[in-house]
Amino acid sequence: MGPSVSLESVRAWLRDHAADLPIIETEASTATVIEAAAALGVAPGQIAKTLALRIDDRVVLLVTRGDTRLDNQKTKATFHARPRMLDAEETLTVTGHRVGGVCPFGLATSVPIYCDESLRAFETVYPAAGSLNSSVRVAPGRLAELVGARWIDICRLPEATPAG
Secondary structure, eight states: OOHHHHHHHHHHHHHHHOTTOOEEEOSSOOSSHHHHHHHHTSOGGGEEEEEEEEETTEEEEEEEETTOEEOHHHHHHHHSSOEEEOOHHHHHHHHSSOTTSOOSSSOSSOOOEEEEGGGGGOSOBEEBOSSTTEEEOBOHHHHHHHHTOEEEOOEEOOOOOOOO
16 A cells, blocks of 8 residues: 555545645655654644554554653553554554554544643644645644544653753
């Protein structure tokens, strides 16, 4: 399956569920948080990265802000297990999207979706849209509503570096 199939599945999904949200396609890569932030001219935290996680025998998607990391204690308290990132092949099978374009739209399979509370710090966030150079601009609350996500708090923000 080529990357355009993934982008087209997102385009079709958005047409049916949120026709007012255009896909932003850039010349530059948006495959990593840093590349996406530079290409879109926004802070890395505004990039809504989607992680495919295996928790015991189930797979879930977590949408979180680009500059966070999973907090093992919070994750274990929420899911009662330690999550493991899916590898690139498993991620493609579950989501229909290649790593770098993974998003909660136009999925190949139905999986539970969670949004981390950290996204709420921003008025708008930019999840990928199925390819290595596409994104969508959306308010975090609307994103969660569109994909039927549950809000959870399992990520930690980057460490603030002391001044001086």
